[in-house]
Amino acid sequence: MWGDNGRTARALWGGGLALLLAVVLAGCGDGGGQSEGPTGSATGASKGSASGGSGGSRTGLLYRDKEVSLSNVQAIKNGCPSDFNFYVEFADSGPRVLGPDESNPRLNDDGDQTDEGRPPVLSWEPPCSWDNEVLDFDDVPVAKVAADAGDLDQAGCQDAARAAVGNGTHVDRYKTRALAAGDRFCEDFAAGGRVVLLRVVKASGSPVGELTLSATLWAGPAKTEGAPAQPGDKVYENQPVTVSDDVAKGHGCVFGSVGLGSDMPVVTYRSRLNGGGGDIEYFPSCLSGSPKMRFSAYVARVKGAADMDLTACQDAAARGESNELEVPVSELRTGDGFCRFDSLDKDVALLKVTAVTAKAPASVTFSVTRWEAPEPS
Structure with a gap:
């Protein structure tokens, strides 16, 4: 991890x-x-x-x-x-x-x-x-x-x-x-x-x-390693992640990077030259003037995210944009949803916006649920 x-x-x-x-x-x-x-x-x-x-x-x-x-x-x-x-x-x-x-x-x-x-x-x-x-x-x-x-x-x-x-x-x-x-x-x-x-x-x-x-x-109880997640299994549910101008500036005005592929989502901050991008990238105000999110893999904006299950989320993402969907923070609203499908890593993620501040210092908080992608039918 x-x-x-x-x-x-x-x-x-x-x-x-x-x-x-x-x-x-x-x-x-x-x-x-x-x-x-x-x-x-x-x-x-x-x-x-x-x-x-x-x-x-x-x-x-x-x-x-x-x-x-x-x-x-x-x-x-x-x-x-x-x-x-x-x-x-x-x-x-x-x-x-x-x-x-x-x-x-x-x-x-x-x-x-x-x-x-x-x-x-x-x-x-x-x-x-x-x-x-x-x-x-x-x-x-x-x-x-x-x-x-x-x-x-x-x-x-x-x-x-x-x-x-x-x-x-x-x-x-x-x-x-x-x-x-x-x-x-x-x-x-x-x-x-x-x-x-x-x-x-x-x-x-x-x-x-x-x-x-x-x-x-x-x-307390030690973490036990269970069997690896199988296709269709839910890996984690409603885990919060936050990206923000304040933390980006604290690291020297760099990109925010969200990694989804572990047992919990992980946010890091780094320059583009240091380690590449993540599953989702945050461009802070100090870099772009207008902060924005960039999603990799297949991704789509969805309505009714609160009721979205694995199949519906994967299908929506597969019909969406392929790589580098960019969304200005100013266009995000609490309750907005995004479905993401990574066909290489074989996982599906549902991201729901739970808090957003569009004016500097900007910030966005998502609630993230991730599944192992099911076997193709």
């Missing part, structure tokens, strides 16, 4: 380094500092365990506001090789910084990146090792939470992460120079059934050389 982000698996830590890391685990041991406890009969993983599985019936809060501190000074004292990374696992017992002889926890035994059989992981490239100094999140839904979002529970944090995928604000890597105390990030690590809330406690130095984070971890 997240392969388009272009993430490169990180190398192992420098072998044999005697790295001393300052790790502060607030409230560990007896569960102090927690305002609520996990439900179910499963016991917590032992201290230092890398366990990040679903934990059987274990659900709810596992810990709150446990801190972990990372230091560029300690990295320098131990040589700081060019491929150096701090890896932090958010195990069920608390955050754990990996030792110098432990490999990249995101890789399986074959050296391939995977989310299976591990807890959520964050990595940091200190200034002495790399020149881009970033926090590198898992390749899953991650959101930087708005300052006015208030207190977040498990559902609120998970919803924020998933919503960011649908509006193009999801976070892959985040520059540490842009961090400030109080910044918060939510990660939905569905493979392990974990939701992580990270809060920046301290980010000091220029470039940032001292970093302290506070972690809250919740447990």
Whole structure:
């Protein structure tokens, strides 16, 4: 789902380094500092365990506001090789910084990146090792939470992460120079059934050389991979996506791109020269003067979208335009519907306009339902 982000698996830590890391685990041991406890009969993983599985019936809060501190000074004292990374696992017992002889926890035994059989992981490239100094999140839904979002529970944090995928604000890597105390990030690590809330406690130095984070971890049911969708199956229903001038400008005035072909619609922003287009493209006001949507594959405007089923939607799209139907945002109205059929990827999508702002800063929100196309009769 997240392969388009272009993430490169990180190398192992420098072998044999005697790295001393300052790790502060607030409230560990007896569960102090927690305002609520996990439900179910499963016991917590032992201290230092890398366990990040679903934990059987274990659900709810596992810990709150446990801190972990990372230091560029300690990295320098131990040589700081060019491929150096701090890896932090958010195990069920608390955050754990990996030792110098432990490999990249995101890789399986074959050296391939995977989310299976591990807890959520964050990595940091200190200034002495790399020149881009970033926090590198898992390749899953991650959101930087708005300052006015208030207190977040498990559902609120998970919803924020998933919503960011649908509006193009999801976070892959985040520059540490842009961090400030109080910044918060939510990660939905569905493979392990974990939701992580990270809060920046301290980010000091220029470039940032001292970093302290506070972690809250919740447990829920892990995502299970069912049988692949078959022709005619509904893959997802009424999933929201939003494209907007504000987010396009925040990325440097670039195109918005909506990808429909995963288990949920994904919005990204990029230049035309970087990765090509998507199933639907958004041309913001800052690029075109008049914002517009461009649809690929076979597509048609439809009436009565609320009652449209797979067969009717596919038939309408097949009778419609072939590639690059363009619709100015000024012509869109709430309730408008579009049917799209991709004859190569064999999928059908129904898009309903649920909100639109035509004047700058413009924005459009769709509700999207996608099916696997049925076998030709």
